[in-house]
Amino acid sequence: MGLYNALDNALASLDTQGLRRxxxxxxxxxxxxxxxxxxxxxxxxxxxxxxxxxxxxxxxxxxxxxxxxxPLIAQALADGALRDGAGSGASALISGHRSIHARLEARLAERLGPWIPNADALYFGAGYLANIGLVDALAGITQPGTAPDVAIFSEALNHASLVDGTRLARAHHGATVHVYRHCDTAALAQLLANSTATTKIILTDSVFSMDGHLAPLKELLTLAEQNDAWLVIDDAHGFGVLGSIGAGALEHCGLSSAHIVYMGTLGKAAGVAGAFIAADCRLIDWLVNRARPYVYSTACPPALSHALLASLDLLGSxxxxxxxxxxxxxxxxxxxxxxxxxxxxxxxxxxxxxxxxxxxxxxxxxxxxxxxxxxxxxxxxxxxxxxxxxxxxxxxxxxxxxxxxxxxxxxxxxxxxxxxxxxx
Ligand SMILES: Cc1ncc(COP(=O)(O)O)c(C=O)c1O
The missing domain is CATH 3.90.1150.10 (Aspartate Aminotransferase, domain 1)
Structure with a gap:
């Protein structure tokens, strides 16, 4: 069959490049x-x-x-499942948003509150989903009656989920995507200065997942503020680890701004699963309406939120x-x-x-x-x-x-x- 000849050849090509996983x-x-x-x-x-x-x-x-x-987190997971069941049964906007989800989001907003003015938080099933939903939804913020005019400025070493978010934003909203060289804030400044887009979005990992070092977050925030841009910070590898109370890269760098949109994962240092976005409550409201992986997916099992509350207690202890x-x-x-x-x-x-x-x-x-x-x-x-x-x-x-x-x-x-x- 031709279909399988092509597939066999594609797999063999991965082998010859040493890329088969x-x-x-x-x-x-x-x-x-x-x-x-x-x-x-x-x-x-x-x-x-x-x-x-x-x-x-x-x-x-x-x-x-x-x-x-x-053991305390595992116990909270088990107790949570016995109390609230194994599944949430529906997407959050139908009937899946449980009181334990709301408690978790309130705790996450409180944790990031010192660095995000008017903070609210939204819990997603995975960091990948949070990022693709976030970038697409941010690019979709337009004045009623006007065509979207969005430029995304993405760091060269960003995680695949941010990259895929830009692909969705390009396909759905015609966003222009500029990839700036790794940690090159001068190049980014130039790209921002040359852009006439009405919505500007800067995307960066905080800790680069294959390199371990930090993005120049302070300089990136200055550029975001000077250019009236959103600054999306993916702190997948910083949340829980960086900062004296483990609040992540913003705490570590002492940064606070309404321009920041923060993404932290909960399956890495927090030890459980999922991810959250913390940002101004109006942006969270927009994401509840427009982040497609949130809107069109069954809400996470409530037991995970029980486990995550136990994990947050430990992280802050x-x-x-x-x-x-x-x-x-x-x-x-x-x-x-x-x-x-x-x-x-x-x-x-x-x-x-x-x-x-x-x-x-x-x-x-x-x-x-x-x-x-x-x-x-x-x-x-x-x-x-x-x-x-x-x-x-x-x-x-x-x-x-x-x-x-x-x-x-x-x-x-x-x-x-x-x-x-x-x-x-
Ligand atoms: C920088 C970064 N962002 C996002 C993600 C995705 O997070 P999750 O594993 O929760 O989907 C990862 C996962 O490895 C990551 O390294």
Missing amino acids: TRRIVSRLAGSEQSSAEAAEESSRGTRIEVDGRTLLAFCSNDYLGLANH TEGDQRRAHLRLLCERLQRGLRAGLRLTHWQVPQSHSAIHPLIVGENAVALAAAALLRDQGIWVPAIRPPTVPPGTARLRISLSAEHTLAEVDQLVHGLIDAERQLT
């Missing part, structure tokens, strides 16, 4: 099957997992504070502070260990402001070989290749969690030193 089947270590107390303790942490039947030390999760396996402090310690240990131990003649370790630490090795095949060498030593670090990162910058993406120990970070550093010796 497969999923691994992951399980938590089963605590009850562990014999020693030490093994039982290991199984309660999420950092040692079973992958295709082998136990591996994992450095590949976005569960930066180790909350995904926290002394335990949250301790987890953030331990994570910072681990990050420093990793960066210091890599810089001291690696030759870094062919590989690079960029500065990181987050729990994400890339080791850039260049070629796809080298990244795959390095990941395989680590796996032989019982360590799991994912190899990231194009199109997720630019060609020629394949890398190992190391992500740390407050559940790791210093000894585990040392073990990783030794594994990477070994891999570099063998591959360069």
Whole structure:
């Protein structure tokens, strides 16, 4: 059949480029099957997992504070399901918006309130959905009776969900899309100055998900204010981790403005699932009406909101502070260990402001070989290749969690030193 010939050829082409991805089947270590107390303790942490039947030390999760396996959150999820059921039954605008969703949104608005004037919040099923819905809906804000005249200014390394949001905005509202060079605020200033669009939207990740460093948020906000533009900040990897109370990039950078539209995810440091947008309450009202993934999708299971309220309690507690402090310690240990131990003649370790630490090795095949060498030593670090990162910058993406120990970070550093010796 012609259809399947084309499909087979397309898959074979992924193979020849070293770009074919497969999923691994992951399980938590089963605590009850562990014999020693030490093994039982290991199984309660999420950092040692079973992958295709082998136990591996994992450095590949976005569960930066180790909350995904926290017993209080798991308990809140279970209790919430028993109380409010497994599903919400309908989209939010029909009958799916439960009191627990409203409580969660109020808490999120309160958390971001110091940095977002008149803050309200909207809970989505995923960060991907929040971003595509947000960008499309922002681009659809027009004066009645006038044609949309929208320009979007998107940072080159933005997450795919922001990129896909711009594609929707272009298709639905004729938005013009300008991609500015990574962290190049001078180039962005020029593009903004040249634009005559009536609606201007700047899009940026706060922490770049494959690089770990921060966007120049202060400069971006100044440009947004000078040009009367929205500034959308995707803080998927900052919320919970950055800032002294874990409120994220805005707290970390001390930024507050009515121009900011903030997106934080809740399946990473918060350890559960979903995402939220925090912004001026009038914009949230617009999103309730116009963000299509929100309007046309069944509302999230209410139990998730119960779990997220427990997670927010932990993020704002002394335990949250301790987890953030331990994570910072681990990050420093990793960066210091890599810089001291690696030759870094062919590989690079960029500065990181987050729990994400890339080791850039260049070629796809080298990244795959390095990941395989680590796996032989019982360590799991994912190899990231194009199109997720630019060609020629394949890398190992190391992500740390407050559940790791210093000894585990040392073990990783030794594994990477070994891999570099063998591959360069
Ligand atoms: C920067 C960034 N934005 C958005 C998302 C999407 O979030 P979610 O996984 O909740 O869909 C991700 C996910 O990896 C991300 O890294």
